Amino acid sequence: MTFLLLFGTFILFLLLSVPIGIALGLSSVVTILGTNIIGMDTFTQRMIEGLNNFPLLAVPLFAFAGDIMGRGGIAKRLLNLANIFFGRITGGLGVVTVIACLFFAAISGTGSATVAAIGLIMIPAMIAKGYAPPFATALVATSGTVGTLIPPSVTMIIYAVTAGVSVTQMFAAGIGPGLLVGIALITFTLYYANKHKYKGEENQYTVKEAFVIFLKAIPALLVPVIVLGGIYGGIFTPTEAAGAACIYGIILSVFVYKEIKITELPYFAFNACMLSAAVLLIIGMSAGFGLILTVTQLPVTISSFIIDMGTNMIVILLLINVLLLITGTFMETNAAIVILTPILLPIVTAVGVDPVHFGLIMVLNLAIGFITPPLGANLFMATKVSNVSYETLAKSIIPWIFVMIVVLLLVTFIPSISLYLPSILR
Template identity: 60%
Template sequence: MISAILFGGLLFFLLLSVPIAFSLGLASVFTIWILKPMSMEAFGQATIQALNSFPLMAVPLFTFAGTIMAVGGVSKRLLNFSELVLGKLTGGLGIVSIAACLFFSSISGTGSATVAAIGVIMIPAMVAHRYSRPFATSLIAASGGMGALIPPSVIQIVYAVTAGVSVIAMFAAAIGPGLLVAIVFAIYTFIYSKKHGYTGVVRKYSAREALKISLEAILPLSIPVVVLGGIYKGIFTPTEAAAVASLYGIILSVFVYKEVKVSKLPFVAFNAVLICAPVLAIIGVSTGFGHILTIAQVPQKISAAILDITTSKILILLMINVLLLIVGTFMETNAAIILLTPILLPIVIELGINPVHFGAIMIVNLVTGFITPPVGCDLFMASQISGLKFDLLVKAIVPWIILMIVVIVLVTYIPAISLTLPKLMNLRF
């Protein structure tokens, strides 16, 4: 009865287009009011206590770092360097775009920021070199998802906090899947470009130009080395690394490149708050929601029901992947992680699957939702930048969704893709 009212209320409010955080809160309050599974005071305490978390402080800080670097000239210098190195290849501009998204992902922490920072430069450049607009736009939309795969990533922090695993281990585990996505996308871009005659950029760089571009790229390329290297070496925690990244971003954007004025910093900070505030609100309210689920023993019941159907690890992981793909299509990623992790994690642990490996599976699935209609946020961002009609972009994104499904299968059934690096680094997970 508790779960029926709780999920029924949540569905009702979502259908009314009530924001997710408010839908979770209203469904929880409604359930408490009718059945009293817990006191209202306990629900409020659980909600506030969820936000009293040191690791969660990294979310607004990384968001701010990605925001200021997106407008501070970092992406432009990464693109120039990528074009210098990869531009002459067949499909060079497309591969440059993927590489630039990969580099910028290690700074931004979010997919939409990566799409905006790289797309505003590379989509017009590809179209000017006779790439079809649907292909160029879909490439940027799909590649932007690496912003959530390559650490440091906001959704990796959210999963680590929700699942109770090491944030550092989660960062390390996501690198393999993120690089795999980049490689698969680059191979497809090369094959597609070969077929459609998209040649490389025929531009000769003087030694002076090449040196200037390379020197300008050193500082942006050093950001992930400083941030991730500091985390993995134990010099600072992920939260402290987020503060370092924010300071680095201010120094580069304001004092080195001088593309952001000091007077604009409050506005950049305000935009970062607007991006991360809904995430933090969802985290807080969903914790109280999760307490009610625990009281009703919903995770245990769902786990038992699935294991009654089959005990095959292959089939259960297949069912979970299908569920995550469907949920990712309709629900915001952080909300999906917070809601589904407490339900699905006991099932996979029962099967002997490492929680960090499952985090990689979950994140790759939900990142695919960034490019699946009707809610794909990266699709809307790319469409707005490109000026391409959304229905045309939906058709063009299909091959990229298929490629992501291939990656999902590989990450799911080959644990070494996500677990090798954490093991080599002797991380506890």
């Protein structure tokens, strides 16, 4: 009865277009008032406890740093540098786009910021060189998914807090899958570009020009070195790294590249607060929502039921992948993580799956949701910067989804892709 009331009202509120964070809270309150399963004071305390977590401070800080660096000229310098090495080959602009997204993902921490920063520059450039607009737009939208995999990643912070694992371990685990996604996207881009004869850049850089571009890109290249090197070197925590990224981003964008005025910083801070408020509201409400699930012992019941069926690990992981792929098409990523992790994590750990490895499986599944209609957050962002209709882009994205699913299967069933670097850190 409690389970039906909780999820029934939650789904009803979603169908009424109530924001997901509010829907979680309202469905919890309705369930408490209808069943008296816990007290309202207990529910409120759990909400506060869910937010009283030091790593969550990194969410607004990384959002602020990513926004500043995206508009402060860093993306432009990274693209210019990548263009020197790959711009002249067939499909070179597409390769440059993927590589730039990999670098920028190590700065921004989110997929949508990566799509916006790189897409505004590269989509017009590819179209000018004869690339089909839907292909160029789909390439940028898919490449933006690495923003949730390559550390620092806001999504990984949310999973680490929810699952009770190390943020540093999650960051290290994301590097292998993130690079694998990059290699897969480059491979498909080269295949498609050769098939459709997408020429590279005709401009040939002199040694002096290449050297100048490299010098201008050095400060941008140092961003992931400072952030990730500091974390893995034990100099500072992921949350402190986010603060360091903010300071370095301000110095770089305002005083070195001079593409942002210091008077604009409050605007970027306001944007970061607005973005983070929505995420933190979901986390707080989900903590209370999860308490009700725990009291009803639903996660334990589901876990015991599946394990008692005697299904092996491969089948369980395949079923969970299907569930997460479907969930990612209609549910916001952070909400999906905080709701489903307490339910699914006991199941996979019971069959021997490492919690950090499962975190990457979960994040990659939901990252595919960024490019899967009808939600497809990256698709909406890409259409805004390219003027390609959503309907057209939804058709063009299908081959890219299959490429991502191949990578997902490799990450799922070859744990060392995710766990090799964390094992070294341990």
